[in-house]
Amino acid sequence: MTASEKSNARILIGECYCRTVRFEVADAFSYAMNCHCSNCRRTTGAAFKPFAGIAQDQLRIVSGGDQRIIFGDETTHDAHCARCGSLLYSRVRGGGWVHVAMGTLVDTPSIRPSAHIFVGSKAPWHEITDNLPQYREHIGVV
Numbered sequence: 712m713t714a715s716e717k718s719n720a721r722i723l724i725g726e727c728y729c730r731t732v733r734f735e736v737a738d739a740f741s742y743a744m745n746c747h748c749s750n751c752r753r754t755t756g757a758a759f760k761p762f763a764g765i766a767q768d769q770l771r772i773v774s775g776g777d778q779r780i781i782f783g784d785e786t787t788h789d790a791h792c793a794r795c796g797s798l799l800y801s802r803v804r805g806g807g808w809v810h811v812a813m814g815t816l817v818d819t820p821s822i823r824p825s826a827h828i829f830v831g832s833k834a835p836w837h838e839i840t841d842n843l844p845q846y847r848e849h850i851g852v853v
Contacts (some may be wrong), residue, residue, distance in 0.1 A: 723818040727792035732775035736811055740765045740822040745832035754798045756838035761824050762810040770809050
Protein backbone atom coordinates (compact mmCIF):
# COMPACT_ATOMS: atom_id res chain seq x y z
CA MET A 712 0.00 0.00 0.00
CA THR A 713 1.32 3.41 -0.89
CA ALA A 714 1.42 6.34 1.50
CA SER A 715 -1.46 8.03 -0.34
CA GLU A 716 -3.60 4.88 -0.09
CA LYS A 717 -2.92 4.71 3.65
CA SER A 718 -3.90 8.33 4.18
CA ASN A 719 -7.11 7.93 2.15
CA ALA A 720 -8.30 4.81 3.98
CA ARG A 721 -11.27 5.22 6.27
CA ILE A 722 -10.30 4.76 9.92
CA LEU A 723 -12.24 2.16 11.91
CA ILE A 724 -12.63 2.15 15.68
CA GLY A 725 -12.25 -1.04 17.69
CA GLU A 726 -12.60 -1.73 21.38
CA CYS A 727 -12.81 -4.47 23.97
CA TYR A 728 -16.03 -5.45 25.76
CA CYS A 729 -15.49 -3.08 28.71
CA ARG A 730 -14.17 -0.29 26.43
CA THR A 731 -10.93 0.04 28.42
CA VAL A 732 -8.77 -0.63 25.34
CA ARG A 733 -9.60 1.26 22.14
CA PHE A 734 -7.78 1.23 18.84
CA GLU A 735 -7.92 2.68 15.36
CA VAL A 736 -7.16 0.70 12.24
CA ALA A 737 -7.24 1.62 8.57
CA ASP A 738 -10.06 0.07 6.58
CA ALA A 739 -7.46 -1.29 4.20
CA PHE A 740 -7.31 -4.95 5.22
CA SER A 741 -5.48 -7.29 2.84
CA TYR A 742 -7.47 -10.43 3.71
CA ALA A 743 -10.10 -11.76 6.09
CA MET A 744 -10.89 -15.34 7.11
CA ASN A 745 -12.68 -17.44 9.69
CA CYS A 746 -10.20 -19.50 11.72
CA HIS A 747 -11.49 -22.72 13.31
CA CYS A 748 -8.25 -23.82 15.03
CA SER A 749 -8.51 -24.89 18.65
CA ASN A 750 -6.41 -21.91 19.84
CA CYS A 751 -8.73 -19.38 18.20
CA ARG A 752 -11.78 -21.21 19.56
CA ARG A 753 -10.38 -21.17 23.10
CA THR A 754 -9.26 -17.54 23.02
CA THR A 755 -12.63 -16.30 21.71
CA GLY A 756 -14.97 -18.82 23.34
CA ALA A 757 -16.69 -19.21 19.96
CA ALA A 758 -16.84 -21.76 17.15
CA PHE A 759 -14.33 -19.74 15.12
CA LYS A 760 -12.52 -16.40 15.03
CA PRO A 761 -13.34 -14.02 12.17
CA PHE A 762 -10.21 -11.92 11.62
CA ALA A 763 -8.91 -9.36 9.17
CA GLY A 764 -5.20 -9.00 8.36
CA ILE A 765 -3.35 -5.74 7.91
CA ALA A 766 0.20 -4.40 8.24
CA GLN A 767 1.02 -3.85 11.91
CA ASP A 768 1.71 -0.14 11.45
CA GLN A 769 -1.92 0.41 10.38
CA LEU A 770 -3.23 -0.34 13.90
CA ARG A 771 -2.88 2.26 16.63
CA ILE A 772 -3.89 1.87 20.27
CA VAL A 773 -5.63 5.11 21.28
CA SER A 774 -6.44 4.33 24.90
CA GLY A 775 -5.80 1.61 27.44
CA GLY A 776 -2.57 0.41 25.90
CA ASP A 777 -1.18 -0.24 29.36
CA GLN A 778 -4.24 -2.40 30.09
CA ARG A 779 -3.38 -5.08 27.55
CA ILE A 780 -2.19 -8.57 28.46
CA ILE A 781 0.20 -9.95 25.88
CA PHE A 782 0.33 -13.73 25.43
CA GLY A 783 3.47 -14.53 23.49
CA ASP A 784 6.53 -12.41 22.88
CA GLU A 785 7.17 -8.94 21.48
CA THR A 786 7.21 -10.23 17.90
CA THR A 787 4.20 -12.56 17.78
CA HIS A 788 1.42 -12.56 20.34
CA ASP A 789 -2.25 -12.29 21.18
CA ALA A 790 -3.31 -9.04 22.82
CA HIS A 791 -6.20 -9.13 25.29
CA CYS A 792 -7.77 -6.54 27.56
CA ALA A 793 -6.48 -7.11 31.09
CA ARG A 794 -9.81 -6.04 32.55
CA CYS A 795 -12.43 -7.96 30.54
CA GLY A 796 -10.26 -10.49 28.68
CA SER A 797 -11.43 -9.63 25.16
CA LEU A 798 -9.10 -10.75 22.38
CA LEU A 799 -8.27 -7.62 20.41
CA TYR A 800 -5.75 -8.78 17.83
CA SER A 801 -2.97 -11.23 17.14
CA ARG A 802 0.44 -10.04 15.98
CA VAL A 803 1.63 -12.51 13.34
CA ARG A 804 3.90 -13.15 10.35
CA GLY A 805 7.13 -12.17 12.09
CA GLY A 806 5.47 -9.23 13.84
CA GLY A 807 4.79 -7.30 10.64
CA TRP A 808 1.06 -8.00 10.51
CA VAL A 809 -1.91 -8.03 12.86
CA HIS A 810 -5.03 -10.16 12.67
CA VAL A 811 -7.74 -7.92 14.10
CA ALA A 812 -10.57 -9.83 15.77
CA MET A 813 -13.44 -8.57 13.63
CA GLY A 814 -15.89 -8.76 16.54
CA THR A 815 -14.01 -5.92 18.27
CA LEU A 816 -14.67 -3.47 15.44
CA VAL A 817 -17.28 -0.83 16.27
CA ASP A 818 -17.35 0.34 12.66
CA THR A 819 -18.19 -1.96 9.76
CA PRO A 820 -15.13 -2.90 7.69
CA SER A 821 -15.38 -3.06 3.91
CA ILE A 822 -13.83 -6.55 3.82
CA ARG A 823 -15.63 -9.83 4.52
CA PRO A 824 -14.08 -13.23 5.31
CA SER A 825 -13.25 -15.11 2.12
CA ALA A 826 -12.54 -18.61 3.50
CA HIS A 827 -12.64 -20.92 6.49
CA ILE A 828 -9.23 -22.15 7.66
CA PHE A 829 -8.21 -24.98 9.98
CA VAL A 830 -11.55 -26.73 9.52
CA GLY A 831 -9.68 -29.99 10.18
CA SER A 832 -9.84 -29.06 13.86
CA LYS A 833 -13.18 -27.23 13.91
CA ALA A 834 -15.62 -27.73 16.76
CA PRO A 835 -17.55 -30.94 16.04
CA TRP A 836 -20.80 -29.29 17.17
CA HIS A 837 -20.50 -26.47 14.62
CA GLU A 838 -21.72 -26.86 11.05
CA ILE A 839 -20.38 -24.46 8.41
CA THR A 840 -23.37 -23.51 6.31
CA ASP A 841 -22.05 -20.85 3.93
CA ASN A 842 -20.42 -21.38 0.55
CA LEU A 843 -16.96 -20.00 1.40
CA PRO A 844 -14.01 -22.29 0.56
CA GLN A 845 -12.91 -24.53 3.41
CA TYR A 846 -9.29 -25.50 4.06
CA ARG A 847 -8.23 -28.35 6.36
CA GLU A 848 -5.32 -26.25 7.58
CA HIS A 849 -4.19 -22.92 6.18
CA ILE A 850 -5.01 -21.56 2.72
CA GLY A 851 -3.90 -23.99 0.06
CA VAL A 852 -4.31 -27.12 2.20
CA VAL A 853 -7.72 -28.58 1.32
